[in-house]
Amino acid sequence: xxxxxxxxxxxxxxxxxxxxxxxxxxxxxxxxxxxxxxxxxxxxxxxxxxxxxxxxxxxxxxxxxxxxxxxxxxxxxxxxxxxxxxxxxxxxxxxxxxxxxxxxxxxxxxxxxxxxxxxxxxxxxxxxxxxxxxxxxxxxxxxxxxxxxxxxxxxxxxxxxxxxxxxxxxxxxxxxxxxxxxxxxxxxxxxxxxxxxxxxxxxxxxxxxxxxxxxxxxxxxxxxxxxxxxxxxxxxxxxxxxxxxxxxxxxxxxxxxxxxxxxxxxxxxxxxxxxxxxxxxxxxxxxxxxxxxxxxxxxxxxxxxxxxxxxxxxxxxxxxxxxxxxxxxxxxxxxxxxxxxxxxxxxxxxxxxxxxxxxxxxxxxxxxxxxxxxxxxxxxxxxxxxxxxxxxxxxxxxxxxxxxxxxxxxxxxxxxxxxxxxxxxxxxxxxxxxxxxxxxxxxxxxxxxxxxxxxxxxxxxxxxxxxxxxxxxxxxxxxxxxxxxxxxxxxxxxxxxxxxxxxxxxxxxxxxxxxxxxxxxxxxxxxxxxxxxxxxxxxxxxxxxxxxxxxxxxxxxxx
Amino acid sequence: xxxxxxxxxxxxxxxxxxxxxxxxxxxxxxxxxxxxxxxxxxxxxxxxxxxxxxxxxxxxxxxxxxxxxxxxxxxxxxxxxxxxxxxxxxxxxxxxxxxxxxxxxxxxxxxxxxxxxxxxxxxxxxxxxxxxxxxxxxxxxxxxxxxxxxxxxxxxxxxxxxxxxxxxxxxxxxxxxxxxxxxxxxxxxxxxxxxxxxxxxxxxxxxxxxxxxxxxxxxxxxxxxxxxxxxxxxxxxxxxxxxxxxxxxxxxxxxxxxxxxxxxxxxxxxxxxxxxxxxxxxxxxxxxxxxxxxxxxxxxxxxxxxxxxxxxxxxxxxxxxxxxxxxxxxxx
Numbered sequence: 001x002x003x004x005x006x007x008x009x010x011x012x013x014x015x016x017x018x019x020x021x022x023x024x025x026x027x028x029x030x031x032x033x034x035x036x037x038x039x040x041x042x043x044x045x046x047x048x049x050x051x052x053x054x055x056x057x058x059x060x061x062x063x064x065x066x067x068x069x070x071x072x073x074x075x076x077x078x079x080x081x082x083x084x085x086x087x088x089x090x091x092x093x094x095x096x097x098x099x100x101x102x103x104x105x106x107x108x109x110x111x112x113x114x115x116x117x118x119x120x121x122x123x124x125x126x127x128x129x130x131x132x133x134x135x136x137x138x139x140x141x142x143x144x145x146x147x148x149x150x151x152x153x154x155x156x157x158x159x160x161x162x163x164x165x166x167x168x169x170x171x172x173x174x175x176x177x178x179x180x181x182x183x184x185x186x187x188x189x190x191x192x193x194x195x196x197x198x199x200x201x202x203x204x205x206x207x208x209x210x211x212x213x214x215x216x217x218x219x220x221x222x223x224x225x226x227x228x229x230x231x232x233x234x235x236x237x238x239x240x241x242x243x244x245x246x247x248x249x250x251x252x253x254x255x256x257x258x259x260x261x262x263x264x265x266x267x268x269x270x271x272x273x274x275x276x277x278x279x280x281x282x283x284x285x286x287x288x289x290x291x292x293x294x295x296x297x298x299x300x301x302x303x304x305x306x307x308x309x310x311x312x313x314x315x316x317x318x319x320x321x322x323x324x325x326x327x328x329x330x331x332x333x334x335x336x337x338x339x340x341x342x343x344x345x346x347x348x349x350x351x352x353x354x355x356x357x358x359x360x361x362x363x364x365x366x367x368x369x370x371x372x373x374x375x376x377x378x379x380x381x382x383x384x385x386x387x388x389x390x391x392x393x394x395x396x397x398x399x400x401x402x403x404x405x406x407x408x409x410x411x412x413x414x415x416x417x418x419x420x421x422x423x424x425x426x427x428x429x430x431x432x433x434x435x436x437x438x439x440x441x442x443x444x445x446x447x448x449x450x451x452x453x454x455x456x457x458x459x460x461x462x463x464x465x466x467x468x469x470x471x472x473x474x475x476x477x478x479x480x481x482x483x484x485x486x487x488x489x490x491x492x493x494x495x496x497x498x499x500x501x502x503x504x505x506x507x508x509x510x511x512x513x514x515x516x517x518x519x520x521x522x523x524x525x526x527x528x529x530x531x532x533x534x535x536x537x538x539x540x541x542x543x544x545x546x547x548x549x550x551x552x553x554x555x556x557x558x559x
Numbered sequence: 560x561x562x563x564x565x566x567x568x569x570x571x572x573x574x575x576x577x578x579x580x581x582x583x584x585x586x587x588x589x590x591x592x593x594x595x596x597x598x599x600x601x602x603x604x605x606x607x608x609x610x611x612x613x614x615x616x617x618x619x620x621x622x623x624x625x626x627x628x629x630x631x632x633x634x635x636x637x638x639x640x641x642x643x644x645x646x647x648x649x650x651x652x653x654x655x656x657x658x659x660x661x662x663x664x665x666x667x668x669x670x671x672x673x674x675x676x677x678x679x680x681x682x683x684x685x686x687x688x689x690x691x692x693x694x695x696x697x698x699x700x701x702x703x704x705x706x707x708x709x710x711x712x713x714x715x716x717x718x719x720x721x722x723x724x725x726x727x728x729x730x731x732x733x734x735x736x737x738x739x740x741x742x743x744x745x746x747x748x749x750x751x752x753x754x755x756x757x758x759x760x761x762x763x764x765x766x767x768x769x770x771x772x773x774x775x776x777x778x779x780x781x782x783x784x785x786x787x788x789x790x791x792x793x794x795x796x797x798x799x800x801x802x803x804x805x806x807x808x809x810x811x812x813x814x815x816x817x818x819x820x821x822x823x824x825x826x827x828x829x830x831x832x833x834x835x836x837x838x839x840x841x842x843x844x845x846x847x848x849x850x851x852x853x854x855x856x857x858x859x860x861x862x863x864x865x866x867x868x869x870x871x872x873x874x875x876x877x878x879x880x881x882x883x884x885x886x887x888x889x890x891x
Binding site: 036037039040041042044045089092095096097098100101102103104105106107108109110125126128131132135139140142143173202203204235236238312315316319320322428429430472473474475476478479480481482485 | 570571605616617618620621622624625626627628629630631632633634635636650673674675677680684688691692693694696700701703704705706707708709710713714716717720721722723724753756758759
């Protein structure tokens with residue numbers, strides 16, 4: 001089946017739905033296509049809040065500086081200026097859409113403190129901010145009557161003549177492959193947490209959009225910048241929001257010491273995430289951890305505050321570890337959480353490929369540079385979701401509807417059919433995925449060095465060879481998840497390779513990239529982005545992009 | 560530890576046609592054949608039912624279809640029947656639900672099924688859409704700033720906003736079981752969330768809509784939705800709040816309100832429920848059609864010896880009941 005729209009948005013998280021809403025408002029015939037129902041998207045797992053400088057004594061310039069300092073000066077400052085200066089209007093708009101933000105005594109929006117921020121500028125709904133935003137956006141999508149292709153799994157972008165003109169996707173319900181043609185495609189598929197094991201991310205975060213864009217020639221940027229969150233639950237690796245520390249929780253080592261005083265005497269537990277994660281890793285490595293973890297201590301906050309402002313993490317710690325954080329500290333460790341890199345875009349979400357836009361975690365504008373501040377990711381999805389939706393809507397007025405595409409669809413159908421009939425040789429997607437995740441966590445984690453990265457690269461290349469013989473263990477057409485897992489593994493291997501190439505290339509330590517063999521930040525040589533292009537069989541092509549500096553020249557970074 | 564997982568499996572060779580699956584009663588049109596299959600998995604005693612299902616899908620049978628994403632009760636994907644009750648597989652500990660090391664999981668019979676543990680959630684989403692779940696802004700919308708509302712008014716809504724649309728409440732809803740058109744617990748809770756939002760301009764229209772048949776008065780207070788909800792949304796409580804709002808807004812000309820009033824009147828005047836007068840008072844004495852429609856049920860009750868006594872007796876010490884009514888303000 002071939003369908004036509006002006007704009008197709010791939011992914012129905014916050015960035016995707018915000019983009020679709022903007023396109024619908026602009027009069028475009030827009031459709032959202034998502035492999036899960038919109039409210040299942042991983043945006044819903046964001047806990048802590050969303051940043052904006054609205055309050056007295058704060059300004060978007062201070063927010064911008066905090067963000068740039070947090071990024072270790074790798075963020076493009078023009079993009080950061082746009083994000084932070086437009087943040088207040090987006091927060092107000094969310095409030096007008098119906099988000100039930102926390103209020104102060106005067107009935108105005110109230111804030112909480114967050115890591116790496118010099119002011120308390122994080123707006124929130126309990127510790128379910130992402131969920132509250134996601135549902136409000138979904139409600140707005142219903143109100144605007146936007147078409148959603150639910151449980152459609154994208155296999156390829158349709159890119160004739162170097163432009164992006166649609167997407168081929170499997171309708172899970174029927175198993176049929178369809179081509180959805182469009183004048184513009186907005187990729188908003190979120191992160192790639194499953195490339196790592198463990199990760200705070202959901203099982204659906206497999207880098208689909210990043211790999212799809214990469215394969216049609218879109219450059220990826222800052223892929224080496226992988227954020228480890230300092231407080232993920234022992235064992236399962238679930239997220240314990242930074243809001244816990246924002247509300248005053250301590251991090252303790254096995255001696256009961258607030259060890260952050262030795263690493264970030266001013267900001268303590270609320271230093272940037274890369275700083276806290278490194279501190280924890282050192283504590284654990286030097287024998288001051290407990291079973292590979294440190295302790296997150298909320299006991300002094302009291303039951304009332306915990307139950308009113310942090311009920312979800314209280315429930316998660318209780319469900320998965322049997323620990324009641326009101327009476328006992330919770331064992332936590334750094335865990336893979338977010339990628340700062342992604343599809344390279346300009347400040348309007350446009351990639352260098354005409355018709356291809358991207359927004360949210362899968363995109364790299366770059367506003368997060370080497371390290372994202374907590375509560376800046378929700379902001380990123382809304383500001384750049386909106387801007388990409390608007391830009392795509394303007395763009396589609398300048399181009400004609402794509403014709404044909406039958407051959408491309410037929411080609412995809414043949415490719416998937418061949419995959420389905422591949423004989424079983426002993427390799428399974430699950431085993432390969434686990435090996436990939438473990439390898440990435442070990443060699444491309446908080447600390448990295450040349451030898452380890454080379455091992456990781458060789459490992460991923462070996463996994464790619466083995467991947468060519470993975471069979472699909474389900475022969476049904478209807479709701480065939482084995483097929484989509486195999487396809488996802490292909491996406492993840494591409495993302496992993498790009499990440500490793502980025503990490504090998506950047507011979508310095510900056511933000512989330514901590515090279516033990518190059519422990520210093522080196523502005524003279526490395527104040528630039530690493531840009532990676534698909535090699536199509538061969539190694540990727542590596543290129544550089546200067547960092548845009550507007551008002552804030554790089555300084556030494558202390559917290 | 561070794562666990563036995565019995566999985567209700569539905570094989571499908573043809574796609575279900577949208578609109579051909581009916582929510583109730585079974586058997587559904589175009590339904591796939593069901594069979595039970597047993598798997599053995601090795602997992603520690605902290606493991607969840609979902610861990611077992613993932614282990615099966617990854618290492619034993621890749622064809623097992625099950626929705627899941629976050630694994631921590633946030634995304635709402637993995638609602639299913641666990642030992643005959645709607646639960647989220649991701650937070651159901653094997654050791655808590657297993658009987659002699661065995662757990663049975665299946666798609667809930669109240670929902671159409673796509674395949675294996677993947678239910679067709681269309682009824683759930685359609686009901687959600689039906690309550691117009693979006694803010695209709697009170698005007699004028701403040702320019703460049705937020706609506707000023709007390710934090711209490713926002714916190715009042717957080718209980719519903721915690722809803723993850725897992726659908727457990729609808730899966731085990733008794734009213735939905737007999738009336739597929741009942742709007743259902745989650746959607747009505749959502750309806751309350753927007754009706755009680757001080758920034759919403761359409762509260763009155765909403766309450767009128769929700770008071771119609773299949774709305775708030777179709778709930779039978781069985782509390783199933785409250786007990787299965789993994790997020791403390793307590794849909795029934797939101798429904799009761801909606802009823803109160805609807806009555807206060809004057810939407811009393813419906814069977815539900817009359818039923819509640821007849822119920823209270825009977826208790827106030829006699830200290831016990833007069834079941835014989837409940838029906839005519841609820842539907843109206845001259846609503847012959849409704850009276851006739853209830854005859855078969857009445858006949859069945861009579862045959863089962865369940866018909867209430869013709870002569871309604873008052874309880875002794877009725878004045879105490881009247882005191883309670885007086886103190887609470889009562890109805891009327």
